[in-house]
Amino acid sequence: MIVAINRVDKSCSAVGDIAVRKHLSPREWWPSTRHERILHIIGVRRFMMLLRALLLVFGALIFVSGTVRAVDRGQFENVPDDIRAWFKGVRSPAGVPCCDISDGHRTEYDVRAGAYWVPINGLWWRVPEKAIIRNAGNPLGEAVVWYVSLRGSIEIRCFVPADAA
Numbered sequence: 001m002i003v004a005i006n007r008v009d010k011s012c013s014a015v016g017d018i019a020v021r022k023h024l025s026p027r028e029w030w031p032s033t034r035h036e037r038i039l040h041i042i043g044v045r046r047f048m049m050l051l052r053a054l055l056l057v058f059g060a061l062i063f064v065s066g067t068v069r070a071v072d073r074g075q076f077e078n079v080p081d082d083i084r085a086w087f088k089g090v091r092s093p094a095g096v097p098c099c100d101i102s103d104g105h106r107t108e109y110d111v112r113a114g115a116y117w118v119p120i121n122g123l124w125w126r127v128p129e130k131a132i133i134r135n136a137g138n139p140l141g142e143a144v145v146w147y148v149s150l151r152g153s154i155e156i157r158c159f160v161p162a163d164a165a
Contacts, residue, residue: 086137098133104158107143107144121154145160
């Protein structure tokens with residue numbers, strides 16, 4: 001309900017001014033000329049575009065804050081150079097370097113109905129086909145998995161089986 005003060009009546013009250021309220025019809029509050037209506041509509045559209053842009057930026061910030069970046073805190077200083085180079089060079093089937101996504105973890109694995117399964121934090125997770133790397137070789141002789149934890153869910157990004165050729 002839109003209400004505006006139409007006039008102030010000072011004659012009836014000893015206490016003070018009394019505002020007489022009037023309900024406005026759309027004809028009274030909607031812009032009267034075509035030009036004013038167009039400007040009003042453009043203003044609303046700009047506001048909606050700004051709101052969408054802010055929501056997109058806010059959503060992107062939430063997504064980025066949930067991802068984990070791989071960090072070398074000195075725990076890998078005794079790793080031989082050839083192994084370090086292999087870890088740095090492994091790329092996902094999509095072409096993204098696995099070490100840019102997260103740290104690689106040596107792991108055991110199981111094959112169930114033709115799919116690889118790996119234990120992460122005590123639970124077994126199915127390795128998606130798009131994460132399996134078959135042509136990178138494996139100088140460790142153990143399976144390696146790269147994963148990220150997003151809002152309580154594990155997303156496996158790369159997996160090299162122990163017998164990768």
